[in-house]
Amino acid sequence: MILRQLYDRETSTYTYLVADEESRNALLLDPVLERMPCYRRLLQELNLKLHCALDSHIHADHVTALGTLRAEYGCETLVNEHALMDCASHKLADGEQIHLGKLVFTSVYTPGHTDDSICIHVNDREQDYLFTGDTLFIRGTGRTDFQNGDPAQLYDSLQCLLNRYPDDTWVYPAHDYKGWTKSTLGEERRFNPRLQVADKAAFIELMNSLDLPNPKFMDVAVPANRSCGKSEPT
Amino acid sequence: MILRQLYDRETSTYTYLVADEESRNALLLDPVLERMPCYRRLLQELNLKLHCALDSHIHADHVTALGTLRAEYGCETLVNEHALMDCASHKLADGEQIHLGKLVFTSVYTPGHTDDSICIHVNDREQDYLFTGDTLFIRGTGRTDFQNGDPAQLYDSLQCLLNRYPDDTWVYPAHDYKGWTKSTLGEERRFNPRLQVADKAAFIELMNSLDLPNPKFMDVAVPANRSCGKSEPT
Numbered sequence: 001m002i003l004r005q006l007y008d009r010e011t012s013t014y015t016y017l018v019a020d021e022e023s024r025n026a027l028l029l030d031p032v033l034e035r036m037p038c039y040r041r042l043l044q045e046l047n048l049k050l051h052c053a054l055d056s057h058i059h060a061d062h063v064t065a066l067g068t069l070r071a072e073y074g075c076e077t078l079v080n081e082h083a084l085m086d087c088a089s090h091k092l093a094d095g096e097q098i099h100l101g102k103l104v105f106t107s108v109y110t111p112g113h114t115d116d117s118i119c120i121h122v123n124d125r126e127q128d129y130l131f132t133g134d135t136l137f138i139r140g141t142g143r144t145d146f147q148n149g150d151p152a153q154l155y156d157s158l159q160c161l162l163n164r165y166p167d168d169t170w171v172y173p174a175h176d177y178k179g180w181t182k183s184t185l186g187e188e189r190r191f192n193p194r195l196q197v198a199d200k201a202a203f204i205e206l207m208n209s210l211d212l213p214n215p216k217f218m219d220v221a222v223p224a225n226r227s228c229g230k231s232e233p234t
Numbered sequence: 235m236i237l238r239q240l241y242d243r244e245t246s247t248y249t250y251l252v253a254d255e256e257s258r259n260a261l262l263l264d265p266v267l268e269r270m271p272c273y274r275r276l277l278q279e280l281n282l283k284l285h286c287a288l289d290s291h292i293h294a295d296h297v298t299a300l301g302t303l304r305a306e307y308g309c310e311t312l313v314n315e316h317a318l319m320d321c322a323s324h325k326l327a328d329g330e331q332i333h334l335g336k337l338v339f340t341s342v343y344t345p346g347h348t349d350d351s352i353c354i355h356v357n358d359r360e361q362d363y364l365f366t367g368d369t370l371f372i373r374g375t376g377r378t379d380f381q382n383g384d385p386a387q388l389y390d391s392l393q394c395l396l397n398r399y400p401d402d403t404w405v406y407p408a409h410d411y412k413g414w415t416k417s418t419l420g421e422e423r424r425f426n427p428r429l430q431v432a433d434k435a436a437f438i439e440l441m442n443s444l445d446l447p448n449p450k451f452m453d454v455a456v457p458a459n460r461s462c463g464k465s466e467p468t
Contacts, residue, residue, distance in 0.1 A: 007413040009243065038413055045425045179241040179272055181415065191279045 001103060001124035004042065005172065005181060008032045010108055011062040011217070012177050016131055017042060018122070020101030022168065025051040028075075029120060030174045031065035031130050033229050040072075051100055054092075056174055057117040058083055058225045060147060061215040067228030077228060080109060083116035087228040092118065109160065110135040112154020113142030119161065128169035130185065136161065137173045138180040141194045144207045146214070147222070151207035155200045159208025162189055172181035235337060235358035238276065239406065239415060242266045245296040245451070246411050250365055251276060252356070254335030259285040262309075263354060263365050264408045265299035267463050273299065274306075285334055290367025290408055292317055292349040292459045294381060295449040301462030311462060314343060317350035321462040326352065331421035344369040344395065346388025347376030353395065362403035364419065370395065371407045372414040375428045378441045380448070381456070385441035389434045396410055396423055 002019040015035060017072040019026035024050040031039060043050055050073040053066050057080065066077040066148070067087060078098070090097075094109035096118075108119045113134040120131040120179040134142030135157055167186025189195060197203045224230075249269060253260035255427040258368045260282040266274060277284055284307040287300050291314065300311040301321060312332070315325040326332075328343035347368040354365040368376030369391055379384045399419025423429060431437045449455070458464075 005415045007241075007410075007415065009246075009413060012243075035413060045421065176241075177267060179243060181241065182241045187279065 001122070002026075002048070003129070004047065006035065006038060006042075007047060007063065008035050010034070012175050013059075013062050014172065014174055014176065014181075015039075017046075017048075018100075018103075018105075019046070019048045020103045023101035024048050025100040027051060027098065027105065028053040028065075028069065030054070030059070030133065031069060032057055033065045033068060035064040036065055038066055039069070043073075050075040051187075052078055052098060054078040054098075054120065055083070055085075055225070056083060056131065056135075057114045058120070058147065058222060059134075059174075060218040060222050061175075062217065063221050063224045064229040065109070067230035070228070071230070078107075080107070080116040080118045082111070084226050085228060086226075087230075094118075108161070108164075110154075110157035111150065112144055112152075112157045112172060113147075113149055115148035115150070115153075117142070117157070121165065128165050129172065130161065130165060130169050131174075132161070133174045136171060136192075138171065138176055138183040139178070139192050141192070141207075143210060143212055145210065145212065146218075151204040152200060154207065155203040158195065161185065162195070167170050235356070236260075236280065236282070237363070239271060240269065240276075242269050246409050247296050248406065248408055248410065248415075249273075249295075250406060251282075252334075252337075252339075253280070253282045254337045258282050258337035259334040260304065261285060261332065261339065262299075264288070264290055264293070264367065265303060267297040267299045267302060269420065270299055270302055272390065273303070277307075284309040286312055286332060288315070288332075288354070289319075289459070290353070290365065290369075291348045292319060292456060293368075293380065293408075294351075294452040294456050295409075296451060297458045298463040299456055301464035304462070305340040305464070312341075314341070314350040314352045316343075316345070318460050319462060321464075328352075342395070344388075344391035345384065346378055346386075346391045347383055349382035349384070349387075351376070351391070355399065362399050363406065364395065364399060364448075365404050365406050365408075366395070367408045370405060370422060370426075372405065372410055372417040372422070373412070373426050374423075375426070375441075377444060377446055379444065379446065380452075385438040386434060388441065389437045392429065395419065396429070433434040433442075 004017040016029040092107040098105040169185040250263040326341040332339040403419040
């Protein structure tokens, strides 16, 4: 499996380019519109075919590259079935799979940060990888105070991940604000402050007490992302 | 082998925590003083013993954490033998090895960006890793216009790396300004613009024509780093 973690410094977003080495079919996870030159270059240089681009949810902090990627590469554009994004070429149900050569990616519905949040799981050479979107960050989680976020649902989603996958699963989040690049599920189970709460009620109380300002680009990003990041029809 | 890439957003510096899984002995490569809280936390949470901290050269853009790490952990502090850093506990010759459990790290003297620049090589499970400092960036190289930098030497150092290690060697640089996190030597051989020049003369001409401004923190960072990042004796 080819895996490249790419960073958008402006919004502290991680985008992932994942591809099957043999078929050269690739998936772009949470691509950022402003980073298109980087994606074009890397796809060409690594000789990859973009099979699909996927948003782990409707982002509020950056504009997605889904529409532009589909226009340029004719790739599929994928979001969760609850996402208010009519321009996506396909909407993923919980548990639905994406095949790239021998790699099997599974969409895991994990509402809580938003009501359309998913994580993507893949296993390669007996190693589990979990692309956790804004559901699980390294030593943190996504917030739950807009876009139909719900702390009770996020608690259940996090427990689902912890119960389903082994502790040595690599955790690759969609953002990091502290300078970390990856973690494991076991590390997060033991050291993520938001997973050290006593129970669901304590988690809900913690999340409801955060009182965070809205993301800087939210008023632009959310409507733009519902149109796949493009103002013209796609 | 445990490997974590850590990012300092302010100076676009990558620091690497590398450790032997069995002995738990760890090495910190190019640590940044301001990121100490992150290193303390990760060393504790991953249950690692800091055996040594190493600077790939005297940095001009950030202050090193070497002195603070030595004071707190009693670790060795390592630089190249040409580095003007009298407080380092040991100075590495070209080809000198560092042992962490079964892992063998080799210091490769690669002058050019500065006259004290080194790369660090390690092989784990038949995979080569090269921590390239400011000698080789992803699709770029370090500059050669201060601290006894020399484009002719940098050309020779880069050719040495390309000749010595296989194309699938992972390249982990000390900086990235474009959102990339890792590459391979083969990719850099084929796609790094500075490695596409016709010959050494063309490389020298290219490097001498860059006309870059000095790093923002250079006047503070270089003297501070010659004292291991500490104003008091270490």
